[in-house]
Amino acid sequence: MSVVLWVPLYDRIIVSIIRTFTGKERGLSMLQRMGIRLFISVLCMLSAAVVEIMHLQLTKELDLGYKHVAVPLSVLQQIPQYFFLGAAVVFTFVGQLEFLYDQSPDTMKTLGNECCERLAFFGIATNLVTYLTTKVHEGNVSAPRNVSIWLGTSYLTPLIGAALGDGYWGRYWTIAVFSVVYFIGMCTLTLSASLPALKPAECLGSVCPSATPAQYAVFYFGLYVIALGIGGIKSCVPSFGAGQFDDTDPKGRVKKGSFFNWYYFSINLGAIVSSSIVVWIQDNAGWGLGFGIPTLLIVLSMASFFIGTPLYRFQKPGGSPVTRMCQVLCTSVRKWNFVIPEDSSLLYEMSDKRSAIKGSHKLLHSDDLRCLDRAATVSDYESKSGDYSNPWRLCPVTQVEELKIFICMFPMWATGAVFSAVYTQMSTLFVEQGTVMNTNIGSFEIPPASLATFDVLSVGLQETLILLMNLLLYHSVYFGKRLLFAFVGLLEFFYDQSPDTMKTLGTALSPLYFALGNYLSSFILTMVTYFTTHGGKLGWIPDNLNKGHLDYFFLLLAGLSFLSMLVYIVAAKRYKQTKTS
Numbered sequence: 001m002s003v004v005l006w007v008p009l010y011d012r013i014i015v016s017i018i019r020t021f022t023g024k025e026r027g028l029s030m031l032q033r034m035g036i037r038l039f040i041s042v043l044c045m046l047s048a049a050v051v052e053i054m055h056l057q058l059t060k061e062l063d064l065g066y067k068h069v070a071v072p073l074s075v076l077q078q079i080p081q082y083f084f085l086g087a088a089v090v091f092t093f094v095g096q097l098e099f100l101y102d103q104s105p106d107t108m109k110t111l112g113n114e115c116c117e118r119l120a121f122f123g124i125a126t127n128l129v130t131y132l133t134t135k136v137h138e139g140n141v142s143a144p145r146n147v148s149i150w151l152g153t154s155y156l157t158p159l160i161g162a163a164l165g166d167g168y169w170g171r172y173w174t175i176a177v178f179s180v181v182y183f184i185g186m187c188t189l190t191l192s193a194s195l196p197a198l199k200p201a202e203c204l205g206s207v208c209p210s211a212t213p214a215q216y217a218v219f220y221f222g223l224y225v226i227a228l229g230i231g232g233i234k235s236c237v238p239s240f241g242a243g244q245f246d247d248t249d250p251k252g253r254v255k256k257g258s259f260f261n262w263y264y265f266s267i268n269l270g271a272i273v274s275s276s277i278v279v280w281i282q283d284n285a286g287w288g289l290g291f292g293i294p295t296l297l298i299v300l301s302m303a304s305f306f307i308g309t310p311l312y313r314f315q316k317p318g319g320s321p322v323t324r325m326c327q328v329l330c331t332s333v334r335k336w337n338f339v340i341p342e343d344s345s346l347l348y349e350m351s352d353k354r355s356a357i358k359g360s361h362k363l364l365h366s367d368d369l370r371c372l373d374r375a376a377t378v379s380d381y382e383s384k385s386g387d388y389s390n391p392w393r394l395c396p397v398t399q400v401e402e403l404k405i406f407i408c409m410f411p412m413w414a415t416g417a418v419f420s421a422v423y424t425q426m427s428t429l430f431v432e433q434g435t436v437m438n439t440n441i442g443s444f445e446i447p448p449a450s451l452a453t454f455d456v457l458s459v460g461l462q463e464t465l466i467l468l469m470n471l472l473l474y475h476s477v478y479f480g481k482r483l484l485f486a487f488v489g490l491l492e493f494f495y496d497q498s499p500d501t502m503k504t505l506g507t508a509l510s511p512l513y514f515a516l517g518n519y520l521s522s523f524i525l526t527m528v529t530y531f532t533t534h535g536g537k538l539g540w541i542p543d544n545l546n547k548g549h550l551d552y553f554f555l556l557l558a559g560l561s562f563l564s565m566l567v568y569i570v571a572a573k574r575y576k577q578t579k580t581s
Helices: 002-022 030-061 075-102 111-125 128-134 142-156 158-167 171-194 213-242 250-284 287-307 321-334 370-376 380-385 397-414 416-427 429-435 448-452 469-497 503-532 550-574
Strands: 071-074
Touching: 030 071, 030 416, 030 429, 030 550, 111 142, 111 171, 111 213, 111 250, 111 287, 128 142, 128 250, 142 158, 142 213, 142 416, 142 503, 158 171, 158 213, 158 321, 171 213, 171 287, 213 250, 250 287, 321 370, 321 397, 370 397, 397 416, 397 550, 416 503, 416 550, 429 550, 503 550
Parallel strands: none
Antiparallel strands: none
């Protein structure tokens, strides 16, 4: 919800105001937007820790530490953390994708199906930790860890889609094929929650039988087929959509910049419906129906995509960028003893205006990573024979610069891993935190997972035992702002900076950043559990959170976010943007 509010505000008002002061077409630079989100992440996690301290103090005052019950602390206090998270995501995600696209080579570049697809995805992801704890009977550590691993895989598979979209099938057919894969996974997941033989047995009192191996297999098979389906969509849709605009037209460039804002708006429009309506259905009408609705939405997503086929602009695949980068590395190693000429004009490059790489502009030579220039150094044999046709022995400057660009983007990309680990908490530990708080507003009960939508509600809170709603409101607001700054800048950055024939691979780095963050979140959870339960202790995150110290975990993430911010500042100062001829 916060992103849905922040995107129009950012695109129509904030950018216009900032533009008057900076003179920049996009208001703030991509790197500035991505940097802001790191600062907000520190504030967000500090705020979350303060709220958890309040929760534990109230638990102690009411002597509820040994009872696995909800503490009378309003769950609405989580609203601001989501609000600020939305703001930070918009700034980073859109900016980073545009950055990677614009700086990538051209053959690697729609909103039509994105809203429905994201509605389906978040219909599963938002409340998955609740399903694992209440229906599959997993613990408070294993459930968020498994969700983190699945989310990480979902953000890792776009590399597969990027390779196929850029090098072989083209973006259109990659989206089409992986949409069908996505649908198969959704059907499997729905059946696992609907058929009695595939559903885990219900709890009998305090005894909750574990799911059978077959039930586990079907459920996780469906989940990971969905993760594979996401791979072809997540990497190709933003680059395919941005490729519909003409970069040679000033109006087209402005519209393309706005496209990333509205692309992310469509994502979160789907997410807000999932986090409210679909989550409520899952908690109150059953998980079979709750998973069935996202399955139908995937069908709508596919229909909306195929309907627009006659109107699309198509670009031919430009060959595998991974192969080209391997060629540069192998050639550089083979020529390790060659002397690199001081005059860059002596390095191999096509003599006319056309690029050696189909669908790409020529890239100007840079002085970064000079060791890779050996791949473009012409040997005496090649000079005498005039044979420059073997790319495993000689690579043009443009091909070498492609690899340089991706290596130089790596520090900018890697600094976002901690932010992604923090973002993961929205669908894992934030939900578990909400389950031990007061979720009632009068006679209405709010599912904790629905707080990701946080509609602005005016609620008369009971004075008795409900504490200072404002403090947790603050940490939700910080989270929303962080999302705005994070995702808009992130998406724009990766789109903008990727070479022409690597646009899809460039935009795939944006979800890959979340894959790394989710795996990092799982690793941190595992390490924290290992060290804090040593010697028979309960640890920071026990099954009964009233006896734990979730505040310590949030403070740990705040500290890691601060360190990540410092590294980002250094990397951003050293980064040089891509230049084409």
